Amino acid sequence: MNKKKIKNKIEKIKSWYSKSKIVSIIQSFIILISKIFKFILYNLYYHWKWAVLLLFILVMYFINKNENIIFTISNNGFIKFLTLYNFHKNLQISQYSLEIAISILLVFVLIFSFRLKDLKLNKISKIQNFKGIKEKPYFKFRTRLWLNLKIVVWYWNMNGIGLSVFQSDEFRESFQSAFNRTLIDVELAKGTQDTIKIKLASPRYRLPKEIKINEQDIDISSSIYLLGKNLLGAVRIDISKRPHMLIAGDTGSGKSVLIDFVIYQSLLKGYVVRACDPKQTEFNGWHNLTINDTRLLNNKFLGGQFSRTTNLRDTLEDLYLIEDEYKMRMVELAKYNCKNIDKYNNKYSKNDKPLSRIIYIFDEFVEMTTSKKKTAEEKAILEEIERILIIIATRGRSLGIHLILSAQRPDCNLLDGQIKSNLSNRICGRMPDRSASETALGKGNYDACTLIDKDELGKFVTNDGKRFKGYLLDTETLTEELHKKYDKKDVTNLGGTNNVGQ
Secondary structure: OOHHHHHHHHHHHHHHHHHOHHHHHHHHHHHHHHHHHHHHHHHHHHHOHHHHHHHHHHHHHHHHHOHHHHHHHOOOHHHHHHOOOOHHHHHOOOHHHHHHHHHHHHHHHHHHHOOOOOOOHHHHHHOHHHOOOOOOOEEEEEEEEOOEEEEEEEEEEOOOOOHHHHOOHHHHHHHHHHHOOOEEEEEEOOOOOOEEEEEEEOOOOOOOOOOEOOHHHOOOOOOEEEEEEEOOEEEEEEOOOOOOEEEEOOOOOOHHHHHHHHHHHHHHOOOEEEEEOOOOOOOOOOOOOOOOOOOOOOOOOOOOOEEEEOOHHHHHHHHHHHHHHHHHHHHHHHHOOOOOHHHHHHHHOOOOOOOOOEEEEEOOHHHHHOOOOOOHHHHHHHHHHHHHHHHHHHHOOOOOEEEEEEEOOOOOOOOOOHHHHOOOEEEEOOOOOHHHHHHHHOOOOOHHHHOOOOOOOOEEEEOOOOEEEEOEOOHHHHHHHHHHHHOOOOOOOOOOOOOOOO
16 A cells, blocks of 8 residues: 555544544543542542552552452453562562552652642741732642753742742742742743742752852853852853943952952953952952953053052042043944944954943942042032943943942942942842842842851842852952963053044
């Protein structure tokens, strides 16, 4: 018979099968019977666990005592295997003790494989969001990520409760308290509207106390920064999409190391970095260091790829240079009809060096600007500084000018307004209380207080709920090596020859 005829017959059978009302009725009936059987079986097991186990043992005992009854129905090897027929004699093991062991194993298999609506209901009831709700969400099943066995995934039926409730900070905090597990992420399961995936850190796995940097993980050709690692992998941010950062944290939280790592990546990428260092000790090693070619429109920039200031007057002078660069870039991009620096560099910098992004870091911003002992001149300087920072925060993204503010505890009144609303990347280390965490990460976000222990160093949370461990960086050793390597090297000076008039 031809293959085509066989295919045609198969297609006819399939079409009849799919269209036949009798077949669909039979299918529906079988599915209904199976659901009823499952419901009865599961309810019997979960509500009468030991009774079902005892019944199972009695049935097995009866089968072994009356083997002829079974074999007259089905005389095959499977029944012999199921009843351990003559197996115990060869191994010299009590037949009943072996069957009891298998029965207990079956109980554990059922516990971890078949989960009913009332499983863990007492713990789910403890979650603050579900108190007073009769129809609570319930556990369906669990699994692990195949590519990352450190992550356990729980699937819950939402039972009519909105996804936003499960993704709220209140749910995260209450869930971790009820289950004593670290919640990593909550999302809607693919192809469903009523099932959520809850990703948890397996208690068997922990991040090491120190994570060393693998420089191959740093992408020097893009605007993506590497921040650290969590159990899901590397944590990164893209400053072309979310241009400005607030890095906060209590003393000893590891904030300075994270900022140093950001500086190091910026220099590798060929960016120009300027910093205000009121402590006069934070950026000593980086000062006047140049390790990569740069290009700016304003040729008044001096001091290497990285340079710092330590007082308000010099800081303002630095910001004036950045404001001039900002104005020149506006003219330059408008001249070539480019909306942002990436399009400009892709189209018009093929035969020239790309226009460098500028990273401006203001360390201890709040502490420096909130001091009450300020003269009238210093207050005027602060007003000018704030004016330029607002320009950078609101309009610097497309021109490749980025702002990083660092503070131990950001003041809610000072950061309220245009600067605060544009700090889209908020990264926070350990915080002493809930209000400090909320000020840094946003309203209602207490993660820096609740998710980071007081003794944990180098752990951070972001305003979008990611927790990570920062990389270990020996800044002193690294900067010494970089100065030895690059100080005598002929590196292209800052500023360009194609300056545009203001």
